[in-house]
Amino acid sequence: MSLLEPTPQEQAGATDRAMTRRSFLRSTAAFAGLSALAASLSPLRELGEFSSAEEFMQKYYKEMTPDDMAKVLKRIEGQVERQYGIRPHVRDLKPMDGVEFVYCLNLTRCIGCRKCVHACVAENNQSRNPEIQYIRVLKLPHGSMDMEKADHNYAPESVPEKGFFYMPVQCQQCHNPPCVKVCPVNATWQEKDGITVIDYDWCIGCRYCEAACPYFARRFNFTKPEIPAERLNPSMAYLGNRPRKQGVMEKCHFCIQRTRAGKYPACLEVCPVGARKFGNILDPESEVSYILREKRVFIQLKEEMGTNPRFFYYFDK
Amino acid sequence: MSTAARNYLTFLWRCSRIAFVGDWRYYSWMGVLSAIVLLGLNAYCKQFVHGLIVTGMSDEVSWGVYIANFTFLVGVAAAAVMMVIPVYIYDNEELHDLVIFGELLAVAAILMCLAFVTVDLGRPDRFWHLIPGLGQMNFPKSMLSWDVIVLNGYLLLNVHICGYLLYCRYNDRKPGKWFYIPFVFTAIIWAVSIHTVTAFLYVGLGGRPFWNASIVGPRFLASAFTAGPAIIILALQIIRSVTHYRITDKALLTLRSIVQVSMIINVFLLVCEVFKEFYSGTLHGASAKYLFFGLEGHHALVPWIWTAITFNLIAMVILSLPLSRSLKYLNIACVLSIVGIWIEKGMGLVIPGFIPTPLGAVVDYVPSLNETLVCLGIWAFGLLCYTVFLRMSVPILQGRLSKANEHLPEPDAEDDTDLPATAPAPH
Numbered sequence A: 001m002s003l004l005e006p007t008p009q010e011q012a013g014a015t016d017r018a019m020t021r022r023s024f025l026r027s028t029a030a031f032a033g034l035s036a037l038a039a040s041l042s043p044l045r046e047l048g049e050f051s052s053a054e055e056f057m058q059k060y061y062k063e064m065t066p067d068d069m070a071k072v073l074k075r076i077e078g079q080v081e082r083q084y085g086i087r088p089h090v091r092d093l094k095p096m097d098g099v100e101f102v103y104c105l106n107l108t109r110c111i112g113c114r115k116c117v118h119a120c121v122a123e124n125n126q127s128r129n130p131e132i133q134y135i136r137v138l139k140l141p142h143g144s145m146d147m148e149k150a151d152h153n154y155a156p157e158s159v160p161e162k163g164f165f166y167m168p169v170q171c172q173q174c175h176n177p178p179c180v181k182v183c184p185v186n187a188t189w190q191e192k193d194g195i196t197v198i199d200y201d202w203c204i205g206c207r208y209c210e211a212a213c214p215y216f217a218r219r220f221n222f223t224k225p226e227i228p229a230e231r232l233n234p235s236m237a238y239l240g241n242r243p244r245k246q247g248v249m250e251k252c253h254f255c256i257q258r259t260r261a262g263k264y265p266a267c268l269e270v271c272p273v274g275a276r277k278f279g280n281i282l283d284p285e286s287e288v289s290y291i292l293r294e295k296r297v298f299i300q301l302k303e304e305m306g307t308n309p310r311f312f313y314y315f316d317k
Numbered sequence B: 001m002s003t004a005a006r007n008y009l010t011f012l013w014r015c016s017r018i019a020f021v022g023d024w025r026y027y028s029w030m031g032v033l034s035a036i037v038l039l040g041l042n043a044y045c046k047q048f049v050h051g052l053i054v055t056g057m058s059d060e061v062s063w064g065v066y067i068a069n070f071t072f073l074v075g076v077a078a079a080a081v082m083m084v085i086p087v088y089i090y091d092n093e094e095l096h097d098l099v100i101f102g103e104l105l106a107v108a109a110i111l112m113c114l115a116f117v118t119v120d121l122g123r124p125d126r127f128w129h130l131i132p133g134l135g136q137m138n139f140p141k142s143m144l145s146w147d148v149i150v151l152n153g154y155l156l157l158n159v160h161i162c163g164y165l166l167y168c169r170y171n172d173r174k175p176g177k178w179f180y181i182p183f184v185f186t187a188i189i190w191a192v193s194i195h196t197v198t199a200f201l202y203v204g205l206g207g208r209p210f211w212n213a214s215i216v217g218p219r220f221l222a223s224a225f226t227a228g229p230a231i232i233i234l235a236l237q238i239i240r241s242v243t244h245y246r247i248t249d250k251a252l253l254t255l256r257s258i259v260q261v262s263m264i265i266n267v268f269l270l271v272c273e274v275f276k277e278f279y280s281g282t283l284h285g286a287s288a289k290y291l292f293f294g295l296e297g298h299h300a301l302v303p304w305i306w307t308a309i310t311f312n313l314i315a316m317v318i319l320s321l322p323l324s325r326s327l328k329y330l331n332i333a334c335v336l337s338i339v340g341i342w343i344e345k346g347m348g349l350v351i352p353g354f355i356p357t358p359l360g361a362v363v364d365y366v367p368s369l370n371e372t373l374v375c376l377g378i379w380a381f382g383l384l385c386y387t388v389f390l391r392m393s394v395p396i397l398q399g400r401l402s403k404a405n406e407h408l409p410e411p412d413a414e415d416d417t418d419l420p421a422t423a424p425a426p427h
């Protein structure tokens, strides 16, 4: 046997070495793969308090018993207190019998001061950073209702400006709300008193309703809302102004926490020229009933859409 | 019964084992894809923590490239059916064995669709609210709930058909007609439904005149039947060159005629749409004006849409000429139509629907880097799935992975070459 020829033992050793080399390579690859996976998941460390088990398992609003609801309200109060250092009062206010709310807005009077916009933010605990606003005031040239001519970002020294009028737009509380129809999980619905509400704990954040709304009324929490603690309004409602979470939809709800307790919406109270009127359309004595009965012209935005808003624009002269 | 179960488990085990075995080309391709998937996963984790603010979306343009890619891929998923129809209705033998490759592509595309919808959710942790019985599904009112049903149904149908046919081949058994033919025909109808329902998702929104047009549905079908088979033409050629699986040119040319006709219909429908939007000059044309020419100094989509139109037109010309019987030109036409339709049906359909907003504001949308990484990650994930599916199914179809050779040593890295399956790999 030549010295150069490998002995069978040596051959076996070489195969062994090849095997160990291969399994070594395999485990190195597996290790590298796992560490790369861990590295790519690392942003999750900043997650913080995302969702508690209770919150995750929470039932659908309409399926909760009064007991369930009491527990949920307690939990929310605790969460708010932990986050802002203020104990809020969160209620689940129900619609009242024989009440259907309607809003009327006098376009002759509105001066475009945007006081309603900011009063709404303060009342309804919207995020200040990024700032979420439910009301958008459009500046339109005299004589036109074509919204493509609207200026959304007007900022003159003083309002009103000559040759223009102003039209605040917020959720129109449609009789046939397209937003409700499209929501895949019924997280948004119309209540008996005409208010379309959102269960912020049920919404999955698909934003289909935002695409469906013809009035640009819906706002999405693209990130964790930020509210300075000293600005928090502690009087809250479950379907109203309790603080929202990241990734859910919100919008104007006619200040449910006020109006279902017999008060006016915040935007109405702050309006310096009395352009805003709010009330119960089922009560013939109410101011809104009077306006809709007596005014010769009033407008529902995009009437041709068939949404039949509960929000009416009218003129004095 | 227990032997059947054991046999099935062995089948699954051997399939998953083979997914980790290949030559160096396979390893590098899978390595690159996995790296991109991880990059995308990393980007998604950032989005999960900080919210959708890391994307380019806003209250004005509330859907972006995620939904655009989703829309495009729903079309690709239905491509499978374009191979199934000639085979089962016209008994086209050339395509017979290739149907499986099409259906596997459909499975990969649907997986990508589901991933794109999931990353678009603000609260993915609450996805269970969608599950009927557990949560609240707004069926039949919400088109989105329809979409969830048809997409998952389509996924199951195709997984069943592919899985069953492959398992039969593995066992060298003739597939029982009743176990798959009814499903094949259901899948054909179902494929049309996944398109139509996805189109209706947009068409149903009265407040968005750009989408609220009956032509959107037919255009969806036409563009999908162009892009889908075009992708399959390219995929089949890659399979052919990498695995030596026998795929005839005739099969590719059968698919060519599908792409050809669909592209002509697609361009015709585009002309119809453009005419309606511009000739009448109504205010509702603002979105189309934004898309094609820009509005109030905002032009974000203009270069995209003209690229798409140019690509589609060139592709249509090449496809209609006898020139495209040569694979080189056919491939160029396919690439052009895929890119053209991806732009036109993704970005070109979804974004302008939001602009101007219902209150007349014009706000541009540009996808952010993070958003783009997530998209790339999902595409890489889809390719990874498709590669793995092929890695499992090609040896089964070639008879190299079968019950008969269960007890022989597993073929290792080199089994993608022409060597007989049992030849030991040279060291």
Ligand code: SF4
Residues within 6 Å of the ligand: A170, A171, A172, A173, A174, A177, A178, A179, A180, A196, A212, A213, A214, A215, A216, A217, A218, A251, A307
């Ligand atoms: S205005 Fe928009 S958000 Fe409000 S009820 Fe109508 S569709 Fe829904």
Ligand code: SF4
Residues within 6 Å of the ligand: A182, A183, A184, A185, A186, A187, A188, A198, A202, A203, A204, A205, A206, A207, A208, A209, A210, A248, A249
């Ligand atoms: S964003 Fe929320 S409320 Fe709106 S449709 Fe989606 S789940 Fe429903």
